[in-house]
Amino acid sequence: MNTDIIIRAERLCYRYEDGTNALNGMDLSVRRGEKLAVMGANGSGKSTFFLCLNGVHRPFSGTVYLDGRPLDYSKKGLLALRRRIGIVFQDPDQQLFSADVFGEISFGPLNLGLDEEAARRRVEDVIRELNIAEFQDKPVHFLSGGQKKRVAIADILVMRPDVMILDEPTAALDPKHARLVDSIIDGLSENGMTVILSTHDVNRALSWADSVALFDNGKVLIKDTPEAVFQNEPLLRRASRETPAVIRLFGVLTEKELLPAGLPVPRSERQLEKYLREV
Amino acid sequence: MILIDKLAYSSRLRRKSPALKTVFSVSSLLLCVAARSLPVSVCILSVMSVLTVKAGGIPPRRYGKLMAVPLGFLILSTVAVVFHLSAEPSALFSLPLGARYLSADSASLLYGLRLVLTAFASISCLYFLSLTTPLTDIFAVLRRAHCPELILELMFLVYRFLFVLLETGSAIQTSQRCRLGNRDKRTALHAAGLLLAVLLQLAFSRSSGIYDAMESRCYDGRIRVLSRTCRATAGETAAAALLLALFAAAAGFGRFYGGAL
Numbered sequence: 228m229n230t231d232i233i234i235r236a237e238r239l240c241y242r243y244e245d246g247t248n249a250l251n252g253m254d255l256s257v258r259r260g261e262k263l264a265v266m267g268a269n270g271s272g273k274s275t276f277f278l279c280l281n282g283v284h285r286p287f288s289g290t291v292y293l294d295g296r297p298l299d300y301s302k303k304g305l306l307a308l309r310r311r312i313g314i315v316f317q318d319p320d321q322q323l324f325s326a327d328v329f330g331e332i333s334f335g336p337l338n339l340g341l342d343e344e345a346a347r348r349r350v351e352d353v354i355r356e357l358n359i360a361e362f363q364d365k366p367v368h369f370l371s372g373g374q375k376k377r378v379a380i381a382d383i384l385v386m387r388p389d390v391m392i393l394d395e396p397t398a399a400l401d402p403k404h405a406r407l408v409d410s411i412i413d414g415l416s417e418n419g420m421t422v423i424l425s426t427h428d429v430n431r432a433l434s435w436a437d438s439v440a441l442f443d444n445g446k447v448l449i450k451d452t453p454e455a456v457f458q459n460e461p462l463l464r465r466a467s468r469e470t471p472a473v474i475r476l477f478g479v480l481t482e483k484e485l486l487p488a489g490l491p492v493p494r495s496e497r498q499l500e501k502y503l504r505e506v
Numbered sequence: 507m508i509l510i511d512k513l514a515y516s517s518r519l520r521r522k523s524p525a526l527k528t529v530f531s532v533s534s535l536l537l538c539v540a541a542r543s544l545p546v547s548v549c550i551l552s553v554m555s556v557l558t559v560k561a562g563g564i565p566p567r568r569y570g571k572l573m574a575v576p577l578g579f580l581i582l583s584t585v586a587v588v589f590h591l592s593a594e595p596s597a598l599f600s601l602p603l604g605a606r607y608l609s610a611d612s613a614s615l616l617y618g619l620r621l622v623l624t625a626f627a628s629i630s631c632l633y634f635l636s637l638t639t640p641l642t643d644i645f646a647v648l649r650r651a652h653c654p655e656l657i658l659e660l661m662f663l664v665y666r667f668l669f670v671l672l673e674t675g676s677a678i679q680t681s682q683r684c685r686l687g688n689r690d691k692r693t694a695l696h697a698a699g700l701l702l703a704v705l706l707q708l709a710f711s712r713s714s715g716i717y718d719a720m721e722s723r724c725y726d727g728r729i730r731v732l733s734r735t736c737r738a739t740a741g742e743t744a745a746a747a748l749l750l751a752l753f754a755a756a757a758g759f760g761r762f763y764g765g766a767l
Binding site for chain 1: 511512515520640641642662663665666667669670673712715716718719720721722723724725726729730731732733734
């Protein structure tokens with residue numbers, strides 16, 4: 228068993244009560260410290276898959292392994308699991324249940340069994356880290372979408388999980404708040420955290436991720452480096468994703484021999500710009 | 507309700523110890539109701555109004571409007587107390603009604619006045635608390651006072667989701683208006699019915715979503731949260747005690763100078 232693999236899902240199947248098959252034999256491995264971008268149409272099974280990873284959903288068949296051991300669905304096992312795998316939900320109004328920011332963030336650490344003093348210190352740390360102090364005294368229902376999202380991330384970060392899952396964290400945010408949330412996410416993996424991010428933004432996935440997984444109809448079409456995934460047009464089309472403009476341009480430029488052959492595929496506009504300036 | 511909530515969060519007294527504010531307001535209230543005397547009511551009404559408006563920074567017009575809310579109700583009930591039917595005409599005011607008189611005398615007038623002022627002073631105590639202390643702070647006080655956990659958790663969730671539901675409801679209503687859902691009485695009634703049905707459904711799906719999210723954070727059936735503590739300074743405690751002593755002194759004064767007050 229490769230000890231570098233932190234999460235492995237093997238042929239997961241999950242069906243909702245209304246009969247929708249959300250997962251149809253999903254296989255996926257995540258390395259420790261990996262930055263994984265998950266992409267797929269709405270209803271392709273991303274959120275269901277995430278809830279299987281932390282044991283909120285139990286797959287009908289197939290197994291999830293954490294550190295090579297199958298998940299333990301006993302009460303104690305689930306607590307231990309959720310201590311290690313945190314999910315930031317897509318809709319903050321689904322996650323934030325307290326009207327008071329400080330109280331909201333303290334819920335997780337107190338559930339971990341920390342005493343009040345230690346919990347209070349952790350909450351204060353994370354409030355400082357994510358710059359929440361400026362609105363920490365406002366009630367949650369007066370916060371803007373971007374502020375709610377930061378509190379939602381703080382909710383999970385404060386529990387210091389090994390794996391952090393963020394379900395479309397920048398959906399419905401304005402560019403300024405989206406950038407802010409993006410920079411928070413960049414900071415996470417610097418501390419060695421494994422980060423799984425679901426997003427519809429191909430450019431973000433290309434520049435940020437170590438690997439990209441394409442979901443379609445409850446299955447993984449491909450999981451590979453962003454360069455490989457985004458050059459695989461047939462699969463991209465199946466998952467209704469577009470090739471990032473940077474890669475398409477790069478392809479044309481190398482084909483027309485405007486750029487020298489053998490350059491690594493650029494992962495951002497800026498890198499492509501640099502290539503062009505150096506020609 | 508949203509207005510009171512907003513005012514409470516913006517009050518300058520918000521960061522003062524919620525425990526002290528609660529104890530102060532509730533003991534004033536009890537004193538006011540128990541004493542039922544003019545000097546006590548006048549004292550409490552003016553102190554609470556000054557504290558809420560001046561110290562708290564609530565706009566006086568807003569405060570006036572809020573105080574006026576129970577006014578109509580109060581006036582109606584006072585009329586019934588002041589006037590009574592009697593066989594003899596009274597010196598102050600009498601209106602012959604057949605063989606009897608609708609009359610008011612100075613005793614009943616004083617009684618009515620005392621009643622109105624007591625009611626107003628009591629309301630001012632409650633407004634002082636609700637306009638300076640957000641509900642989340644009051645939860646923390648209740649928790650410290652060992653209020654049953656179940657009731658607290660319910661209050662806690664209801665309070666937050668009231669706003670989520672209000673927001674969702676108003677969004678749906680807007681979208682109905684955009685599609686002429688309120689064109690006439692008939693469509694308005696129909697739209698309101700749909701709105702309620704959808705809200706009920708949403709409430710169910712939301713609650714299961716919330717449960718998943720809480721489970722993901724190791725929810726074990728008990729909601730435990732911390733609140734930012736604001737302790738009362740010795741000065742604040744002394745000031746509150748002094749004011750309560752003043753109210754009590756007013757009660758003693760009223761009693762000493764005859765029952766008339």
